[in-house]
Amino acid sequence: MNPPNAVYDLLLDRAQTDEKITALCLGLVWTFCQAQKNGKSSVGLAMSPQIATRTLSFSGTLVGKSLAELAGWIQEWDVYKASIGMAAINCCINQHVLQNAVPLAAGNLAVFEHFLPQLQGKNVVVIGRYPRIETYREQFNLTILERQPEGADYPDPACEFLLPQADWVFLSGTTLVNKTFPRLAQLSQHATTVLMGPTVPWLPELAEFGIDYLAGVGIMNETALTQTVMEGGGMRIFEQAVRYHVARLQ
Numbered sequence: 001m002n003p004p005n006a007v008y009d010l011l012l013d014r015a016q017t018d019e020k021i022t023a024l025c026l027g028l029v030w031t032f033c034q035a036q037k038n039g040k041s042s043v044g045l046a047m048s049p050q051i052a053t054r055t056l057s058f059s060g061t062l063v064g065k066s067l068a069e070l071a072g073w074i075q076e077w078d079v080y081k082a083s084i085g086m087a088a089i090n091c092c093i094n095q096h097v098l099q100n101a102v103p104l105a106a107g108n109l110a111v112f113e114h115f116l117p118q119l120q121g122k123n124v125v126v127i128g129r130y131p132r133i134e135t136y137r138e139q140f141n142l143t144i145l146e147r148q149p150e151g152a153d154y155p156d157p158a159c160e161f162l163l164p165q166a167d168w169v170f171l172s173g174t175t176l177v178n179k180t181f182p183r184l185a186q187l188s189q190h191a192t193t194v195l196m197g198p199t200v201p202w203l204p205e206l207a208e209f210g211i212d213y214l215a216g217v218g219i220m221n222e223t224a225l226t227q228t229v230m231e232g233g234g235m236r237i238f239e240q241a242v243r244y245h246v247a248r249l250q
Contacts (some may be wrong), residue, residue, distance in 0.1 A: 002209055004182040008075055010205055011176070015071035015092040023226070024062045024070075024087070026080065029234035030198065032226065033087035035067055043222055044090030045198040045229075045242075047174045049079040050148075056080055067092050074177070082177045086199060093201045097218045101202070101245035108235045110244045111170070111196050111215040112136060118168075118192075125162050127184060128172035128197075129153065131235055147178075156180070163187035173199030173216070185209045198242060207249035214249060217242040 019042075023034040026048055033044045062070065062084070071092065073085030104110040109132060112119075119140040126133065127145050136142055143162055146153040154162065163169060169188040173195055175181040185193065189210045200216035219225055225241035238244075 001186065002182070004179075007176065007181060007185075007206075007209055010203065011074055011086075011089050011093075011201065012071055014201075014203065015089045016068050017092055018066045018068060019092070021063055021065055021067060021070065021088070021091075024084065025226075025230050026056075026084065027229045028232035030229045030237065031083045031087040032229040033067075033070070033084070033091045034226070035091050041222060042091050042095045043219055043225065044087045044092070044094055045217070045225075046083045046086035046090060046177060047172075047197065047199050048083055051079070053080070077179070079178065082179075086177045090199070090201050093203060094216065096202070097216065097245045098202050098204060098214065098247040101214070101216075101218070101247035103218065104244040104246060106238060106243055108238045109133065109135075110238075111194065111246065114215075114244075114246055115168070115194070122167040123165060124168045124170070125166040125188075125191075126170045127159075127175060127180075128170075159184060159187055164190060166191040169193045171195045171211075173197035173201075176201075182209075185211065194246075196244075198237070202247070204247075204249055211249055213246055215244055215246045218245050 019035045019037050022036050025032040031046045031048045035042050067088045070088040073081040076082050104114050123141045125143045129146050144153045149155050169191040192212050194213040194215050195211045196215035198217045220243050221241050228237050
């Protein structure tokens with residue numbers, strides 16, 4: 001069994017670069033980090049904290065810092081710093097998707113569509129609410145765990161009871177940011193587990209933590225992505241800017 005900090009040691013090990021940040025946006029939905037080296041741009045995403053604040057002490061000081069310096073913020077319990085840290089890490093790691101990753105159709109539910117034939121009649125637990133996911137309730141036994149539950153959603157503590165009974169678990173990449181990943185991955189060991197979302201780092205070593213599939217994104221249009229994030233876009237990044245890819249881990 002891996003200690004809780006092991007996955008963060010892995011992330012930081014892959015983000016040891018003095019490459020400088022050229023742009024950073026803590027957007028309404030997504031946090032966007034951009035760096036350039038030898039004239040080539042790299043971009044990383046993470047989901048932003050879904051709470052507002054007017055008291056960020058570091059605002060206006062981050063551009064020009066190294067990716068390694070801000071990557072270290074993934075260890076912070078401050079949700080804003082942790083989101084920026086994850087975006088910086090993904091700026092290092094996600095320059096290319098894994099070679100065996102399969103591109104999916106456009107759309108924020110493309111991952112569920114891809115796995116749908118295997119999910120029929122199964123007990124499926126999804127960590128995090130994805131817009132319109134309720135459309136699948138008649139095709140498999142869908143349970144949603146949410147930090148801020150709505151309707152039929154279950155609250156966070158239900159994970160201890162529901163995940164060990166699941167056939168499939170879809171973990172949001174945001175669990176890496178809020179530090180719930182180690183426990184949720186442990187509880188999901190007997191299920192087929194998919195780590196998904198634009199926050200996902202393309203690291204095959206995540207198989208060591210019980211992850212069977214990575215479902216992250218490849219950037220299709222960096223200009224469109226930058227503009228959409230800065231203008232508060234959420235699902236709209238899936239229209240022109242990014243596309244889901246799925247890779248099976250060995």
